[in-house]
Amino acid sequence: MSQDILINWSPQETRVAVVEQGSVQEVHLERTLERGLVGNIYLGKVSRVLPGMQSAFIDIGLDRAAFLHVADLMPNIAAKHAAPRGNVPATGDTEPAPGANGKLLTPNPVLPIERQIFEGQALMVQVLKDPIGTKGARLTAQISIAGRLLVFLPQDNHIGVSQKIPPAQREALRQRLLQLTATTDGSAAGGFILRTNAEDATDEELAEDTAYLRKTWLRIKEAATRQPSATLLHEDLNLMQRVLRDLVGADTHSIRIDSREQHGLLTAFAAEFMPDTVTKLQHYSGERPIFDLFNVDEDIVRALSRRVDLKSGGYLVIDQTEALTTVDVNTGGFVGARNFDDTVFRTNLEAAQAIARQLRLRNLGGIVIVDFIDMVREDHRDSVLGEFRKQLARDRVKTMTGGFSQLGLVEMTRKRTRESLAHMLSEPCEACSGKGVVKTARSVCYDILREILREARAFNPREFRVVASAKVVELFLDEERAHLAGLSDFIGKPISLQSEGSMTQEQYDIVLL
Numbered sequence: 001m002s003q004d005i006l007i008n009w010s011p012q013e014t015r016v017a018v019v020e021q022g023s024v025q026e027v028h029l030e031r032t033l034e035r036g037l038v039g040n041i042y043l044g045k046v047s048r049v050l051p052g053m054q055s056a057f058i059d060i061g062l063d064r065a066a067f068l069h070v071a072d073l074m075p076n077i078a079a080k081h082a083a084p085r086g087n088v089p090a091t092g093d094t095e096p097a098p099g100a101n102g103k104l105l106t107p108n109p110v111l112p113i114e115r116q117i118f119e120g121q122a123l124m125v126q127v128l129k130d131p132i133g134t135k136g137a138r139l140t141a142q143i144s145i146a147g148r149l150l151v152f153l154p155q156d157n158h159i160g161v162s163q164k165i166p167p168a169q170r171e172a173l174r175q176r177l178l179q180l181t182a183t184t185d186g187s188a189a190g191g192f193i194l195r196t197n198a199e200d201a202t203d204e205e206l207a208e209d210t211a212y213l214r215k216t217w218l219r220i221k222e223a224a225t226r227q228p229s230a231t232l233l234h235e236d237l238n239l240m241q242r243v244l245r246d247l248v249g250a251d252t253h254s255i256r257i258d259s260r261e262q263h264g265l266l267t268a269f270a271a272e273f274m275p276d277t278v279t280k281l282q283h284y285s286g287e288r289p290i291f292d293l294f295n296v297d298e299d300i301v302r303a304l305s306r307r308v309d310l311k312s313g314g315y316l317v318i319d320q321t322e323a324l325t326t327v328d329v330n331t332g333g334f335v336g337a338r339n340f341d342d343t344v345f346r347t348n349l350e351a352a353q354a355i356a357r358q359l360r361l362r363n364l365g366g367i368v369i370v371d372f373i374d375m376v377r378e379d380h381r382d383s384v385l386g387e388f389r390k391q392l393a394r395d396r397v398k399t400m401t402g403g404f405s406q407l408g409l410v411e412m413t414r415k416r417t418r419e420s421l422a423h424m425l426s427e428p429c430e431a432c433s434g435k436g437v438v439k440t441a442r443s444v445c446y447d448i449l450r451e452i453l454r455e456a457r458a459f460n461p462r463e464f465r466v467v468a469s470a471k472v473v474e475l476f477l478d479e480e481r482a483h484l485a486g487l488s489d490f491i492g493k494p495i496s497l498q499s500e501g502s503m504t505q506e507q508y509d510i511v512l513l
Contacts, residue, residue: 001394003252006290007240009259014239017296018247020394024299025360026247027421030239037062037127037137039146039236041220044139045229046121051114057136058125061230064136068125070113072140074155122229145213145220145234148245149198149206150177152213153191160193164398169199180206190217196398196415212245212273240266247396248277256284303362303421310354314347318358320422324367327355331373341380344373348384356391365397365416374408385410431504439506441471445480448472448508449487456491461512464495468508473499 001020008015011032018026044058047065057065117123129138145152159178161170173194180203181192192213198206216234223233237245240262248255255277257263263283270277284290291297302308308316310332317328329351331343355370370388375381381404388410392399401412428434439447452464466476476484476497488495 001251003249005243005247005252005255006284006293006296007243007255007257007259007262008290009240009257009262015291015296016239016243016247017291017294019294022294023357024294024296025357025394026363027296027300027303027361028239028243028418029424035238036130038130039127040232041124041126041143041234043224043227043229043231043233044123044125046117046119046123049114049117049119051112054113056113056117058123058139059230060125060127060137060139061232062131062137064131064134066125066127066131066137066139067135068123068139068141070116072128072138072142073113073116074141124224124233145216146195147209147213149195149201149209150213151193151195152210152217153193154217156191158191158193160191162194162196162198164196165194165199173199176203177206181210190214197396208274215273241269244270244274244277248274248280252277252280254282255280256282256290258284258290260285299361300421300425303358304426308354308358310347310350312347312350314351316351316354316358318362318364320362320364320420324369325364327358327368327370329355329370329372341376344375345377345380345384348372348375348380349387352384352388353391356388356395359392359399359414360395360397362421363418364420365414368412368414370410370412372404372408372410431506438504441469441475441505442480444468444472444506444508445475445483448510449483451510452487452495453491455510455512456493459512461493463513464493465498465511465513466495466508467498467500467503467511469503469505470499470501471505472508473497 004019006017006019008017013032014030016026016028017024018028042060044060044066046056047059048057050056054070056068058068060066123141124143125139125141126143127137128140131137142156143154145154159174159181161173161177165173177192177194181189192210194206198209220234223231227233240257243255244266257266260283263281267278267281270281286293306317306319308318310316314332315330317330319326319328329348331347351372358364359368372384375384385401385403389401392401392412395414398415399412402410404410429436432438448466448468452466455461455464466473468476484495
């Protein structure tokens with residue numbers, strides 16, 4: 001299946017669209033100001049050790065010092081001596097660092113932190129959590145570098161397999177990985193963990209990922225020998241680089257970038273780490289915006305809507321909640337088949353294709369419940385389910401699908417890889433606070449009348465003034481005029497109205513004058 005990748009770059013944002021057979025299947029974006037630090041590796045400098053908290057503050061060049069707990073120091077080799085008083089850098093490597101006099105301080109959580117690190121010491125660390133509010137970043141000295149198929153553990157010789165892979169396959173995969181990652185002398189040079197998406201990877205693909213990860217680690221180690229403390233040694237790959245690592249395959253026809261500068265940088269990166277992808281990189285210099293070639297922006301707008309129209313006249317309704325996502329299939333205006341059963345069958349077939357695409361486009365993960373239109377015939381249900389599974393098989397993210405339940409629902413799961421498109425591009429509505437609905441103007445009127453009555457019993461102002469949206473004020477002046485006048489007579493105080501254009505329909509203030 002032919003695949004094209006479009007990259008739209010600007011100083012503030014990078015957007016990527018994956019197009020298959022002329023149809024947009026995936027959209028990825030990364031904003032410059034929102035890009036996190038997780039995964040970045042620094043040569044930090046210990047600024048303060050806190051024995052009482054068994055932790056330390058590390059200067060990594062940010063506005064606030066980062067936090068390192070003793071449990072996040074290197075775990076497997078006990079330090080034999082207390083931390084020396086001299087300047088002994090600990091780079092996090094398994095070999096002595098230059099200037100360490102042949103000794104490398106190897107932290108271990110069994111020992112108190114004050115016996116492992118000391119103020120002024122250089123220490124290689126990796127960000128676990130981004131800074132939040134007034135808190136600095138959370139660090140670890142246990143370095144790991146993620147590739148497309150493997151995770152490299154340069155300070156460990158452990159060979160592991162993802163727990164999400166069935167137990168019956170794990171040992172065979174572990175032995176296979178052990179042979180592929182062994183050095184020429186038969187020893188291990190760092191540990192590896194096989195990721196879930198590498199379950200069906202070939203030896204060649206695993207070897208390529210191994211070479212990439214080891215080359216990356218050598219570059220990090222080399223930088224640590226010449227850079228000063230509080231310096232960034234390795235930044236986690238940006239979106240364009242992750243595209244080359246994770247999305248490009250044998251079926252990728254082209255990778256088009258609309259920035260000449262970024263095309264040059266990405267070509268240099270590909271030449272060093274992924275030479276097979278260099279010939280697929282192209283600089284797009286057309287006058288039309290690159291996303292206009294396949295109407296990507298229009299697909300993004302539609303992906304933020306609850307309703308998805310099908311070509312036949314049917315439609316989907318997609319609702320995303322914290323617990324799960326529901327998809328409801330409706331025939332809508334489709335009446336083209338000879339009988340009702342055929343109408344339902346054809347609508348469900350088209351819906352199966354559309355749902356699989358929407359899951360990828362919107363990046364919906366977790367539990368998904370699909371309510372296809374009820375089908376009487378067993379062969380129709382089997383055909384729809386088969387088509388649904390066929391379309392899901394094209395998804396590079398792992399999915400699992402069950403059959404039709406007794407209630408006619410199909411339950412499936414899709415692995416969460418990142419925030420959904422809706423969560424990245426939108427936020428809860430200020431008017432409804434994310435409920436999706438607002439109180440009617442009449443309901444708000446009655447809330448105001450009750451609130452005035454409560455205030456009148458507690459206070460004795462000269463006048464009550466209601467400040468509300470134009471629609472609420474208009475209702476008070478028209479249909480609810482008698483109720484407002486009746487309350488004013490009951491409490492013996494005048495009630496005036498003031499329209500405020502900036503207020504939403506549910507917002508109001510009652511001012512005591």
